[in-house]
Amino acid sequence: MTEANQATLAQAPVEYLDLPALTDLLQRIFLRHGTSAEVARVLADNCARAERDGSHSHGVFRIPGYLSSLASGWVNGQAVPQVEDVAPGVVAVDAGGGFAQPALAAARELLLSKARSAGIAVLAIRNSHHFAALWPDVEPFAEEGLVALSLVNSMTCVVPHGAQRPLFGTNPIAFAAPREGAEPIVFDLATSAIAHGDVQIAKRQGQQLPPGMGVDRDGQPTCDPAAILDGGALLPFGGHKGSALSMMVELLAAALTGGNFSFEFDWSQHPGAQTPWTGQLLIVIDPNHLGGGRFAQRSGELVRQMQAVGLERMPGDRRYRTRAKSLEHGIPLAAAELARLRALAAEA
Numbered sequence: 001m002t003e004a005n006q007a008t009l010a011q012a013p014v015e016y017l018d019l020p021a022l023t024d025l026l027q028r029i030f031l032r033h034g035t036s037a038e039v040a041r042v043l044a045d046n047c048a049r050a051e052r053d054g055s056h057s058h059g060v061f062r063i064p065g066y067l068s069s070l071a072s073g074w075v076n077g078q079a080v081p082q083v084e085d086v087a088p089g090v091v092a093v094d095a096g097g098g099f100a101q102p103a104l105a106a107a108r109e110l111l112l113s114k115a116r117s118a119g120i121a122v123l124a125i126r127n128s129h130h131f132a133a134l135w136p137d138v139e140p141f142a143e144e145g146l147v148a149l150s151l152v153n154s155m156t157c158v159v160p161h162g163a164q165r166p167l168f169g170t171n172p173i174a175f176a177a178p179r180e181g182a183e184p185i186v187f188d189l190a191t192s193a194i195a196h197g198d199v200q201i202a203k204r205q206g207q208q209l210p211p212g213m214g215v216d217r218d219g220q221p222t223c224d225p226a227a228i229l230d231g232g233a234l235l236p237f238g239g240h241k242g243s244a245l246s247m248m249v250e251l252l253a254a255a256l257t258g259g260n261f262s263f264e265f266d267w268s269q270h271p272g273a274q275t276p277w278t279g280q281l282l283i284v285i286d287p288n289h290l291g292g293g294r295f296a297q298r299s300g301e302l303v304r305q306m307q308a309v310g311l312e313r314m315p316g317d318r319r320y321r322t323r324a325k326s327l328e329h330g331i332p333l334a335a336a337e338l339a340r341l342r343a344l345a346a347e348a
């Protein structure tokens with residue numbers, strides 16, 4: 001979330017909910033809008049934790065998009081993931097046109113036991129919708145001492161570097177690793193210059209974007225979020241380098257899993273559909289099999305050395321700080337937003 005967005009949130013009347021209360025509210029919303037109990041449980045937990053950590057572009061802001069996608073029949077809120085035990089280090093899941101997180105939840109125990117016994121295991125989720133932040137998919141593995149890397153592709157809205165029209169999704173990459181005596185090292189970044197969700201938030205709040213984020217419908221650089229969303233497109237971060245990473249995400253999250261590329265699905269017959277129907281790859285490594293089993297000490301040493309040369313902020317620090325505040329004071333929600341959520345939970 002941009003600092004300007006945070007400032008706007010800070011000015012609105014705010015109420016505070018604790019994590020169980022927000023999770024319960026979101027769970028009731030999902031149930032009221034046609035998901036199974038398990039899907040409601042997993043999505044509510046994911047979305048509430050995103051809000052708790054200040055991942056606002058993928059917290060409660062996403063609820064209307066989840067609900068309009070469900071109402072349009074684009075995503076199956078009742079899907080039961082089919083887990084396939086493919087090989088000693090490989091698990092696959094057909095998410096059945098449902099969400100990716102329940103597919104991960106269904107495969108998690110098998111994936112963990114394979115990673116622990118083989119040292120590495122890959123989870124390939126296909127036929128799935130991912131509409132959330134990616135860090136919740138990797139951080140819990142690092143909390144259990146494992147290294148995890150995940151990639152998911154989204155929907156065509158990013159112009160590959162050197163191209164004229166959008167093709168890639170915003171295609172995030174998330175990484176988590178244990179660190180001795182501290183929270184895991186986690187980063188979670190879109191390979192676009194800015195997440196699509198943050199462009200939507202900027203538009204809603206009437207704010208301009210920094211230069212270099214996107215182009216308008218004529219391919220001209222623009223800082224106007226509306227021009228990007230209305231026929232324009234985003235750019236990859238870091239020019240050709242981010243573009244190469246975005247291409248890699250398309251290959252690993254879609255081609256390797258059997259999911260759709262970001263440009264392959266057509267939701268035009270489902271007005272209101274917003275959830276990308278693609279794939280997700282997750283790689284889990286047990287460091288006890290490698291490097292003398294001292295990974296967490298070594299990662300702690302790396303961070304100490306980074307700090308010794310002047311680093312003040314690690315990726316993940318802002319989230320952990322926001323989490324600590326939310327746990328102490330409650331999760332701040334704009335009062336108007338909370339009223340809308342409560343109305344959604346009460347809808348027949």
Ligand code: NDP
Nearest residue numbers: 132133134154170172187188189190195315316317318319
């Ligand atoms: P940001 O650019 O805000 O942050 C990316 C990473 O960099 C985070 O780990 C962040 O840590 C870290 N970071 C930010 N600023 C600094 C800094 N100054 N020094 C060190 N580290 C820093 O995220 P994005 O806008 O790229 O992505 C936002 C979210 O959108 C992600 O959660 C992503 O998964 C999600 N997304 C989901 C998609 C999907 O298809 N499901 C598609 C695209 C994006 P910290 O968290 O502590 O701020």
Ligand code: PYC
Nearest residue numbers: 131154170195196197
């Ligand atoms: O913010 O870019 C994004 C995004 C795409 C799909 C879900 N989030």
